[in-house]
Amino acid sequence: MNIIVVGQGAMGLLWYHHLAISTVATNLSLLASTQHNLADDNYHFIDSHGIPYQGKINYAYDEQIKNADVILLCVKSFQIGSTLKQIAQHSKANTSIILAHNGMGTLTELPKELINKYNIYALLTTHGCLRKSSLNITHTGIGITDIGLVSGCVELTEQQALTYQLNQALPSVNLHKNIIEKQWQKLAVNCVINPITALHDIDNGQVNNTIFTGQIEKVLTELVLVAKSEGIYLNIALLIxxxxxxxxxxxxxxxxxxxDVLAHKQTEINYINGYIHKLGIKHKIATPENTQLWQTVLRQVSFDKLRTNGEYKGKRRV
Structure with missing residues (x-):
């Protein structure tokens, strides 16, 4: 199996490392956005037990893309469209494209010719990984991975074979016939933890502080109503x-x-709380809590960029 991992962030390097030390890939390569500027082809990995490892990166170019059987996209949600358009110039039809990003809504933004060209999977994972510097990551927590087909026509046996191969590299990987429900469950978690921690500059655990209880319930109540209009039925108590x-x-x-907020970078908020806001408009459902979080994160990033550039002298706003 010829596999390309796209993205040199924490999750991309996590999968690249585990695929590299397994026997899954006949040819494995990494497509990095900055590979033309990276003089070093060594990456440094610390596993979940604290054991260090150093490996070599085989960078992907046109030839590798042309021969790829599987392309694992470990990029931000807002980068999916532009990344796939570039890859499409060289990749073959029926390549398995695996989307591994936070949020939902990227598939609806893709041109039909791209959707029809590939077999597209969604991959969700709870593995924790931290990038300390360029090509230097630490596996901070063992998790599980869920995968499922979201577009294309693939025999179940082929889906199972792909799942088996990924599971050999980084267990455990589970195949789901209805991955969309799993996506909504993860979206619910992201709609709460991501914006609250970003706006209040706190670690994940502090979200369980009682001061956020009411807000969590409002966010998830709105999400459940919107999901129902999309044909997805979720239990509010289980989500909380x-x-x-x-x-x-x-x-x-x-x-x-x-x-991302601390680094003054673009966030995935448009595909998280912003996605709930968008569907709320579509189905005429009020989503004030999600809408406010979406707008506040967008505003915060804008303020931080202005302050960094010396154009804004105000205080950090929540």
């Missing part, structure tokens, strides 16, 4: 329990959105 469990299990972690 799941959010609290994830916050506790990742108590000392810094959420991806908080990391």
């Amino acid at each position: 329990k799941t959010v609290r469990q994830v916050a506790a299990a990742t108590a000392k972690n810094c959420s991806s959105m908080r990391c």
Whole structure:
């Protein structure tokens, strides 16, 4: 199996490392956005037990893309469209594209010719990983991975074979016929933990503070109503329990959105709380709590960029 991992962030390097040390890939390569500027082809990995490892990166170019059987996209949700358009110039039809990003709504933004060209999977994972510097990551927590087909026509046996191969590299990986419900469950967690930790500059565990109880219930109540209009039926009590469990299990972690805000980078908020806002408009459902979080995170990033550039002298706003 010829596999390309796209993205040199924490999750991309986590999968690259585990695929590299397994026997899954006949040819494995990494497509990095900055590979033309990276003089070093060594990456540094610390596993979940604290054991260090150093490996070599085989960078992907046109030839590798042309021969790829599987392309694992570990990029931000807002980068999916532009990344796939570039890859499409060289990749073959029926390549398995695996989307591994936070949030929902990226598939509806893709041109039909791209959707029709590939077999597209969604991959969700609870593995924790931290990038300390360029090509230097630490596996901070063991998790599980869920995968399922969201577009294309693939025999079940082929889906099972792909799942088996990924499971050999980084267990455990579970195949789901209805991955969309799993996506909504993860979206619920992200709609709470990501914006709250980003706006209040706190670790994940502090989301379980009682001061956020009312807000969590409002966010998830809106999400359940919107999901129902999309044909997805979720239990509010179970979602609240799941959010609290994830916050506790990742108590000392810094959420991806908080990391982005602190680094003055674009966040995935448009595909998280912004996605609920968008569907709320579509179905004529009021989503004031999600809408406010969406707008506040967008505003916060804008303020931080202005302050960094010396154009704004105000205080950090919540």
